[in-house]
Amino acid sequence: MLEFAGAFGAITLRHAAEHFYGGVWETARKRVQYMREAGLLERSDNLRWAGTVLYPTAAGMAAAAAPGFPELRALVPSEERMLHRLLVAEAALRMRARGVRVVSERQMRAVERANDSGQAAEAFARFVGVAVAGSSAADEFGMAVSPTMDGAGRARWFGVPVGVAGELHWPDFTAIVGGRIVAVEMEITHKERWRMLQVLRGYKMSIEAGHIAQVLWEVTPDVQMQLEGRRSVGGWDDGLLADLGFLESGQAPDWSVKGRPMVVRPAQGRDDGVRYALSQKTLPPSLRCSYRVWRQWLQVWERDDSALEFEEWLMRPRTLQRLQSLGS
DNA sequence: TCGTGGCCACTCGTGATCGA
DNA sequence: TCGATCACGAGTGGCCACGA
Numbered sequence: 093m094l095e096f097a098g099a100f101g102a103i104t105l106r107h108a109a110e111h112f113y114g115g116v117w118e119t120a121r122k123r124v125q126y127m128r129e130a131g132l133l134e135r136s137d138n139l140r141w142a143g144t145v146l147y148p149t150a151a152g153m154a155a156a157a158a159p160g161f162p163e164l165r166a167l168v169p170s171e172e173r174m175l176h177r178l179l180v181a182e183a184a185l186r187m188r189a190r191g192v193r194v195v196s197e198r199q200m201r202a203v204e205r206a207n208d209s210g211q212a213a214e215a216f217a218r219f220v221g222v223a224v225a226g227s228s229a230a231d232e233f234g235m236a237v238s239p240t241m242d243g244a245g246r247a248r249w250f251g252v253p254v255g256v257a258g259e260l261h262w263p264d265f266t267a268i269v270g271g272r273i274v275a276v277e278m279e280i281t282h283k284e285r286w287r288m289l290q291v292l293r294g295y296k297m298s299i300e301a302g303h304i305a306q307v308l309w310e311v312t313p314d315v316q317m318q319l320e321g322r323r324s325v326g327g328w329d330d331g332l333l334a335d336l337g338f339l340e341s342g343q344a345p346d347w348s349v350k351g352r353p354m355v356v357r358p359a360q361g362r363d364d365g366v367r368y369a370l371s372q373k374t375l376p377p378s379l380r381c382s383y384r385v386w387r388q389w390l391q392v393w394e395r396d397d398s399a400l401e402f403e404e405w406l407m408r409p410r411t412l413q414r415l416q417s418l419g420s
Numbered sequence: 421t422c423g424t425g426g427c428c429a430c431t432c433g434t435g436a437t438c439g440a
Numbered sequence: 441t442c443g444a445t446c447a448c449g450a451g452t453g454g455c456c457a458c459g460a
Contacts, residue, residue, distance in 0.1 A: 123424095125451090137450080
């Protein structure tokens, strides 16, 4: 738990209970209390929706340090970026629960910072199971992953070179699946078109180089529209993915097609607090509410057993009126 | 005997609701 | 509008069972 929270910056007590203490909240709470008394971690309860947020101290980072992993400094997570941080941690925890090895952005940056020609990053890639040529993973999966070369001719195993100046873009985390690298992007803030295009072109180059196997975008509706495009009177207005040749032009994307190098799906929180904060970001202002009211509405939706997603159900014309009549 | 995990009752803080 | 009350989530400590 300390190692994961250190790599991803923070974790909630609810996440800790679910993923590290067999779903037993009391046990998680007691273990966290012991670790806090031992000076290994700190907690913050400033964000009500997040519940208790945990992050390791410098002593905790040292205690969790494992051979083969880069050394990371302790940091106090900022509250402004907490929703994004917790969504990333949650997505990584879900993959980890399925037995997939995940590498955080902090770990990627740390290994790529080494003052060498990319040997440290290559060694780490081997260590986490990437099918580097000559590695056991390459033998096992019968293929080899190549790095992307940046503008200076340096091999990049985790950073994605973008722009003419050769700067790097970092996925929110990467998953190592069958020896291949899958970049995961949790995009909940609409980026300017030129910035998004720059990132997409960087990924396109890495995919063509045999480096990144797939980019999985978990996004809010506005970002989804920017990437996929949208229905129009005349048919379908292309988004950025069609502009770059990742989707067929002039038609709605069919995500049931397997093996696409770019996959887009809606960002979803599993934890109630994370889900609430995401809801407040995507719902129209008239439907935003306190955490408590939101939970009451969620209970009504669950009882309704609706085929619609909660947010879709909430946005139906008469749902709010009904909820208000239930409350009065 | 000790450490750990799990259950339970209790307290506290916060936000929603209600009535004066 | 404001104070009282209520509901609920989160935190705490006690107790017991179990296994090493």
